[in-house]
Amino acid sequence: MSDELEVGDGQGTALLARSALTTPLPPPDAEARSRARVLSRIDGGDLRPRALRETPGQAQWLTRLRRALLFWKP
Amino acid sequence: MFLGLMTAAWPAEDEAGSEDADLVARAQRGESDAFAALHGRYYSRVYRLAFLKTNNASDAEDIASETFMRALAKLPQFRLTPGGSFYPWLHRIAVNLIVDTCRQRPPSGIVSLDAPLIAGMRDLLADRLDGGESPQEIVERHEVQQLVRSAIASLPDDQGDVLIYRFLGELSLREIVPLMHRSEAAVKSLLHRATVALRTEIARRLDAVERLEQTRGAGERRAKETQHVGRA
Numbered sequence: 614m615s616d617e618l619e620v621g622d623g624q625g626t627a628l629l630a631r632s633a634l635t636t637p638l639p640p641p642d643a644e645a646r647s648r649a650r651v652l653s654r655i656d657g658g659d660l661r662p663r664a665l666r667e668t669p670g671q672a673q674w675l676t677r678l679r680r681a682l683l684f685w686k687p
Numbered sequence: 688m689f690l691g692l693m694t695a696a697w698p699a700e701d702e703a704g705s706e707d708a709d710l711v712a713r714a715q716r717g718e719s720d721a722f723a724a725l726h727g728r729y730y731s732r733v734y735r736l737a738f739l740k741t742n743n744a745s746d747a748e749d750i751a752s753e754t755f756m757r758a759l760a761k762l763p764q765f766r767l768t769p770g771g772s773f774y775p776w777l778h779r780i781a782v783n784l785i786v787d788t789c790r791q792r793p794p795s796g797i798v799s800l801d802a803p804l805i806a807g808m809r810d811l812l813a814d815r816l817d818g819g820e821s822p823q824e825i826v827e828r829h830e831v832q833q834l835v836r837s838a839i840a841s842l843p844d845d846q847g848d849v850l851i852y853r854f855l856g857e858l859s860l861r862e863i864v865p866l867m868h869r870s871e872a873a874v875k876s877l878l879h880r881a882t883v884a885l886r887t888e889i890a891r892r893l894d895a896v897e898r899l900e901q902t903r904g905a906g907e908r909r910a911k912e913t914q915h916v917g918r919a
Binding site for chain 1: 719722723726727730731734735738739744747748751752755756759760808810811812813814815816822826827831832833835836839850851854855879882883885886889
């Protein structure tokens with residue numbers, strides 16, 4: 614990693630910097646929590662597979678259906 | 688139903704062979720496993736960056752998580768530099784979050800080091816890598832890492848950034864060039880200056896710790912002498 618540094622030109626400092634910057638490891642469950650949060654957003658967001666997204670035509674149709682259900686009285 | 692579908696598509700481990708460009712393109716096409724792979728690949732680096740700046744594990748976790756949420760939201764507009772890494776974009780998002788949330792909280796740099804550890808660090812700073820204690824044992828000590836992190840945080844922004852890009856982001860000089868808007872030679876020179884500045888700053892902090900330890904030692908000796916005189 615210190616390939617840009619000449620010998621005797623800060624290798625020990627680079628070693629200290631690399632070690633300080635690559636620790637600590639995140640807590641084991643922190644990454645899983647973050648991933649679950651992202652997963653949850655993907656579930657309801659724009660990253661859904663194209664096949665499962667509503668087309669503009671479907672969206673209009675669903676809007677009309679929702680409005681109709683809103684005012685529907687049995 | 689959809690949640691089950693997505694969970695099934697979630698990869699068991701990072702797609703190590705895939706390039707960032709491929710993963711980004713696939714994520715932008717709506718493939719959740721590609722974004723998951725990017726998350727798995729870069730989460731630790733973003734967490735460490737946040738930890739470096741905040742010195743707080745809870746803040747680091749919140750910032751790392753929010754970084755990926757913002758990246759996900761802005762992913763359709765993101766354009767990756769050809770051959771580039773996804774990390775610099777995450778880095779910029781994380782830095783904005785860090786500035787927003789932790790502006791008033793300077794990282795703590797007060798540590799206590801014993802004499803052999805100070806001597807070992809001085810050997811490392813002088814590039815005497817074959818000193819008494821193993822360099823690996825020295826750099827892995829928690830208090831050493833805390834002192835070095837606070838020294839990095841106190842450097843001028845461009846010097847701190849180049850060290851973070853190089854050693855935390857694991858970016859090559861060529862990858863750092865567009866991020867810092869400098870030539871490759873200028874980045875190399877900046878990295879050199881940052882290393883020298885870091886060495887000077889660590890040495891300055893070691894001097895301060897040593898003086899503090901000496902003062903503390905002298906104080907304890909005086910207290911013992913006073914006790915002794917009192918008893919006599």
